Amino acid sequence: MRGADRWRSAVDVDRFVVRKVRHRDGRLSHWIFTPSGQVHRPSLAVLTRYGTSTQETYAYSLVDHLNWLRVNNRSPSAITFDDLRRYMNGLTGRADGIYGLAWRRPDQKPLGASAAGNVATVVKAYYLSLRATSEIRPDLIEALTSGRGVWRYGRSKRTVESNPLAPRKGARRPRFLPDEVVEALFAPGALTTARDVMIVTWLHDGGLRVGGLCGLRFCDLHLVKHHPCGQRADPHVHVVGRDDNPNNARAKAYVPAPPSRDGYTVDGVIRAVSDDMISTFYAYLLDEFAPVQHLVDHEQILIHVGGATAGTALHTGGVRKMLGRACTRAGLDVRVLPHAFRHKSAAALYAESDFNAELVAQEFGWSGPTMVTEVYGKSANRHAMKFLQQAWDATARPPAEPYLAPGRMPGADG
Numbered sequence: 001m002r003g004a005d006r007w008r009s010a011v012d013v014d015r016f017v018v019r020k021v022r023h024r025d026g027r028l029s030h031w032i033f034t035p036s037g038q039v040h041r042p043s044l045a046v047l048t049r050y051g052t053s054t055q056e057t058y059a060y061s062l063v064d065h066l067n068w069l070r071v072n073n074r075s076p077s078a079i080t081f082d083d084l085r086r087y088m089n090g091l092t093g094r095a096d097g098i099y100g101l102a103w104r105r106p107d108q109k110p111l112g113a114s115a116a117g118n119v120a121t122v123v124k125a126y127y128l129s130l131r132a133t134s135e136i137r138p139d140l141i142e143a144l145t146s147g148r149g150v151w152r153y154g155r156s157k158r159t160v161e162s163n164p165l166a167p168r169k170g171a172r173r174p175r176f177l178p179d180e181v182v183e184a185l186f187a188p189g190a191l192t193t194a195r196d197v198m199i200v201t202w203l204h205d206g207g208l209r210v211g212g213l214c215g216l217r218f219c220d221l222h223l224v225k226h227h228p229c230g231q232r233a234d235p236h237v238h239v240v241g242r243d244d245n246p247n248n249a250r251a252k253a254y255v256p257a258p259p260s261r262d263g264y265t266v267d268g269v270i271r272a273v274s275d276d277m278i279s280t281f282y283a284y285l286l287d288e289f290a291p292v293q294h295l296v297d298h299e300q301i302l303i304h305v306g307g308a309t310a311g312t313a314l315h316t317g318g319v320r321k322m323l324g325r326a327c328t329r330a331g332l333d334v335r336v337l338p339h340a341f342r343h344k345s346a347a348a349l350y351a352e353s354d355f356n357a358e359l360v361a362q363e364f365g366w367s368g369p370t371m372v373t374e375v376y377g378k379s380a381n382r383h384a385m386k387f388l389q390q391a392w393d394a395t396a397r398p399p400a401e402p403y404l405a406p407g408r409m410p411g412a413d414g
Helices: 003-014 041-047 052-071 081-091 113-129 138-144 179-185 194-206 210-214 275-295 316-329 338-352 357-364 370-374 376-393
Strands: 017-022 028-033 149-151 159-161 236-239 269-272
Touching (some): 017 052, 028 041, 028 052, 041 052, 041 113, 052 081, 052 113, 081 113, 081 138, 113 138, 179 316, 194 316, 210 338, 269 357, 316 338, 338 357, 338 376, 357 370
Antiparallel strands (some): 017 028, 149 159
């Protein structure tokens, strides 16, 4: 038994855990249970504020903190702000010992700034929620609520307090996916099924998030002009947030799409599709989906096309693993993630539209152009090289080549 496995078997039975709770109306919740198997009531006051996807993220973030409290034999009423700072430093790998990695499994890596920010958000909310029920230290409450107000861009358009527990983040600059990598993925032998060709084509041309792609159902595809849904004249798809997909895939959506009286999917994020997206879909449908459709008992489009799990809905993790195998077959010494295609697609449309951020935001489903200009627009800066080259060519500095010739360098008197 490996060290991590021995550690897990020794302490997992004495830890707070997150469990899925399926309600009678079909909703799925993620609640925290105590080591004795009881629902941890104080955490419910925080977790029930959020939808399924956000609740899952915050539940796993908060359960880590509760286990830290248990391992260090601390109660919320005795915690100071400095204690929470040491805890956050331990999460990010900036501290060791009892306030560092003692409560975490040996195989758990330090969290990045974004993941640690999620932990900071729910930890702050947890202690603030205890003000009315526990003797929380007043100085801790004061420290947690002393953040300055910042303007939040997005659908909420509200002022929120900065979180003093959250680590400082650098400027968001997504990794750019070179054209050479995409060409290598489409080389013969890299993608071995029509389904995989469809997936990479839809990621590349559509810029869909992997959760939205795996969550697509047949009713969401309106691949003809002037579809009866009446919401877009061109062929398109509706990316809809759902919590009942059998593969647990979730599109990033803030408002669930209402059902249409005509039976068509409406609203959601409406995305145009390219001719290649349509053709690769029908190639997959005829060549690989049809032979195993008798095994399919769900409405998802993407399925496992072979093996013991043929017909089951494809998970987002399956897409990531497929891309990893394709990169290996293509001889690429890089790790390609599904979201990299979204960066590439957004940056390309931003540049081709003469940097029209409003247009890109509408097409990709963002509430405003700020996301485009501050994040995805940075990937389009490669187009600045043309103008930089013109500026360099117009400089008053004489050409450097004569000074680099043998015998012309300073000190080369021979």
